[in-house]
Amino acid sequence: MNMNIASLKEVVSAEEWQLRVDLAACYRLVALYGWSDLVFTHITARVPGPEHHFLINPYGLMFDEITASSLVKIDGQCNKIIDSPFPVNPAGFVIHSAVHEAREDITCVLHTHTRAGVAVSAQKCGILPISQQSTFILASLGYHDYEGVAFRADEKPRLQKSLGHASHLMLHNHGLLTVGKTIADAFLNMYRFESTCQIQTAAQAGGELIHYDAQIYQGDDSAAQYVRGGGTGGGFVWPSLLRKLDRLDNSYKH
DSSP states (O other): OOOOOOOOOOTSHHHHHHHHHHHHHHHHHHHHHOOOOTTTEEEEOOOTTTTTTTOOOOOTSSSOOOOTSEEEOOOOTOSSSHHHHHEEEOHHHHEEEEEHHHHTSSEEEEEEEEEEEEEOOOHHTOSSSSHHHHHHHHTTTTOOOSSSSSSSSSHHHHHHHHHOSSSEETTTTTEEEEEEEESHHHHHHHHHHHHHHHHHHHTTTTSSOOOTTTTHHHHHOOHHHHHHHHHHHHHHHOOOOHHHHHHOOGGGGG
């Protein structure tokens, strides 16, 4: 696959370029934290403007190869808006397009197939109230039943209903999905979602579990209010994550 792609920095608006840099950074961070599944998941971001265009990964690239200019700009039917030498995966966009269609309030959709996420998604109990991390998830969580590989458009209404207004969606027997008003918010939501699942699977391997009271995430607890308020903490941690990336490899900015 040809990796020599021209920079789009002078081609797109400054706002879109910043979105591209942040989304490329998000892909690199997902790879860095070990959440990628070779090339088989996606993170999408809505491009500002009335056209309902989106940025998606060039299909076939590992997440740690993705750059701002290699991201592919598509419409709601997965047609390329800007010519690109890279292919896209229409089947992979079904879930993302369903969420973007239903949630005008969000910019980014992040989907993973991690071992811990899929393991908990296969448990009838779902997310258990056993960790502080889970308070953030349980305050804004939906579940969606498995219908096979998600490439059929007729599943979209059911996906939309399952997510509702939540920030986190557990896809049974499949994996995890988060949304955010910003890319930073979607990433932080996934960090907590993934941590919650890792903690749960580790705790289940030990002794009897302690469940905390549901009022902690259903009532006026600060964690619940934080999530219901739109996850405003993503912007706080994002600069430090970008500094971490820059120390390792800043090629995502190209």
